[in-house]
Amino acid sequence: MDAIEQVKFGIIGCGNASSYHTLGIKKDPNPNIKFIAAYDINDRNLNRVSKRNKLTAFTDFDKFLQSDIDAVLLLVPHFLHAELTEKIAEAGKHVLCEKPMACTLEECDRMIEATKKAGVKFMIAENHRFLPAHQYIKQILDKGFIGDIFLARTYEGAYCDPQEFLDPEFWHFTFDKGGGGVVMDQGVHKVAMLNWFLGKVESAQCWCSKTLKSPPNKGEDTAIILLRYKSGAVVSISLSSTTVHPLNNSTELQGTKGTIYEDHSWENPLKIFSSHSEAEKKGEFYSPSIPIEHGAYPQYYTISARYEDRYFAECILKDREPEFTPEQAKEAVAVVLLSYLSAKNGKITTMDEFRNFAKQKGTDKILKDFLPVIQNNYKNLNW
Ligand SMILES: NC(=O)c1ccc[n+]([C@@H]2O[C@H](COP(=O)([O-])OP(=O)(O)OC[C@H]3O[C@@H](n4cnc5c(N)ncnc54)[C@H](O)[C@@H]3O)[C@@H](O)[C@H]2O)c1
Incomplete structure (x- = not known):
């Protein structure tokens, strides 16, 4: 993958958790991170969060994945974590997925396999590791x-x-x-x-x-x-x-x-x-x-979500594997x-x-x- 200087994130899921992450916090902006795009099946949530954070709102999942994003912050119900992680990884984007990793161990295995196969960075957003x-x-x-x-x-x-x-x-x-x-x-x-x-x-x-x-x-x-x-x-x-x-x-x-x-x-x-x-x-x-x-x-x-986003962006920029591994999640x-x-x-x-x-x-x-x-x-x- 080509070296980049700033990680451009897109989010999937514009509900409650989006307000915890860097995009919801105006304080202490980080030059390594830019949130640029959002996708949600709920138009009201999508428009509210996109407007508030100046994100390009996508109603088409494939177009969102093909857009100029390097990584996806996944903020959706737990049963969707595995399926969406697989699709994001297949599109060559890094994945920061909210906790819990998935509902079953078999789904966790699918996520590990898909991200390894695609060669993208993958971390579960376990904010308690970043407090x-x-x-x-x-x-x-x-x-x-x-x-x-x-x-x-x-x-x-x-x-x-x-x-x-x-x-x-x-x-x-x-x-x-x-x-x-x-x-x-x-x-x-x-x-x-x-x-x-x-x-x-x-x-x-x-x-x-x-x-x-x-x-x-x-x-x-x-x-x-x-x-x-x-x-x-x-x-x-x-x-x-x-x-x-x-x-x-x-x-x-x-x-x-x-x-x-x-x-x-x-x-x-x-x-x-x-x-x-x-x-x-x-x-x-x-x-x-x-x-x-x-x-x-x-x-x-x-505070913890801001450190977590920043750390994951650093792993991408410096080509390091996250210390909180998918296996630990x-x-x-x-x-x-x-x-x-x-x-x-x-x-x-x-x-x-x-x-x-x-x-x-x-x-x-x-x-x-x-x-x-x-x-x-x-x-x-x-x-
Ligand atoms: N670390 C934390 O402190 C923390 C806090 C809250 C939530 N979370 C986690 O964040 C994730 C999201 O939780 P939430 O509370 O924001 O949920 P939520 O219900 O508030 O928001 C989920 C959003 O996902 C959207 N969505 C549903 N299906 C979708 C699909 N197929 N494609 C695109 N968008 C879809 C919904 O329309 C909704 O806007 C969960 O994993 C949850 O456990 C973590």
Whole structure:
């Protein structure tokens, strides 16, 4: 491929996620990136986002792909990620695709194969890998400030408009178009982060519930997952899309040499305790004095998406493979699907059992007849 000096992006999908990415942020423009084109099957969304961001609006998919774009930012429902990634790659364009990679492992494999075959750069837009607070945590973990992690707790709660659950036509949280409820939609972020910090998962146990009486095509809005990593670390992931507060994330890591508390609703998202000699304050809780770019939701999302877009553009310009590999993104989907399988089995399920299931039956079978697995908790709740 010819060397270029600036990556010209087109977007597919002009919905909610487009507002998080660089094109929705006027602050801090990056000379490496220019958004020039958009395609959506919904004319209203297409025209609104194109007009606001001065993009050429395409209603013809092939013409969009043939236009003067180098890369596509894919912002569409999950069941379309594989099919559209294949088409974008075949057209010779680089692909930055929103999380989760896809609804099944087989679809993930198709995406990896198509982008490798076409020789284009491919990254899943997992913004939790690009949050400055998470990158700081990763650095101090690598320096040994916390020692060996043996216990972790992580949470994502988001207030989603209840209509998103109650409307059967709205694709988010559906089994067929969303690949499941909150475990797929939000849990995949947490798993991608934990895998980065802790390595490979050995086994899982998950419980799913509905706190809203959503239609039968919708998955769980609330869940808890317990994971055991191969390192021996045990972890709980709490997830809900019906919390009354706006989107927030928090994580607690306990290690043999220290503790990290992270909460994105705090002004400084990190508190650290470490017995390591190089820690900023040894043996007492402190917040790092170096500035960590941060702001409560929606800022921490727009900050991370801006870094993610910039990083992917740099990979294209410098001809480097992204550090967050498609295989790692696939592994996050694998842990999500393992969690669903454990909920269905009603017992702890190992990654080996999951891989056997995947081989024999295919991962698209996991969410089949899943509805009875979800506890109907809404009967007990007074909203
Ligand atoms: N990283 C994050 O923080 C974050 C936040 C929100 C959403 N997301 C992800 O972004 C993606 C999009 O989610 P969203 O919330 O923006 O959804 P959305 O429903 O708000 O927008 C999706 C858009 O895709 C369009 N679309 C549907 N089918 C299409 C097709 N065949 N061709 C072209 N356009 C099509 C729709 O018309 C709509 O405009 C999902 O993968 C989601 O998980 C990520």
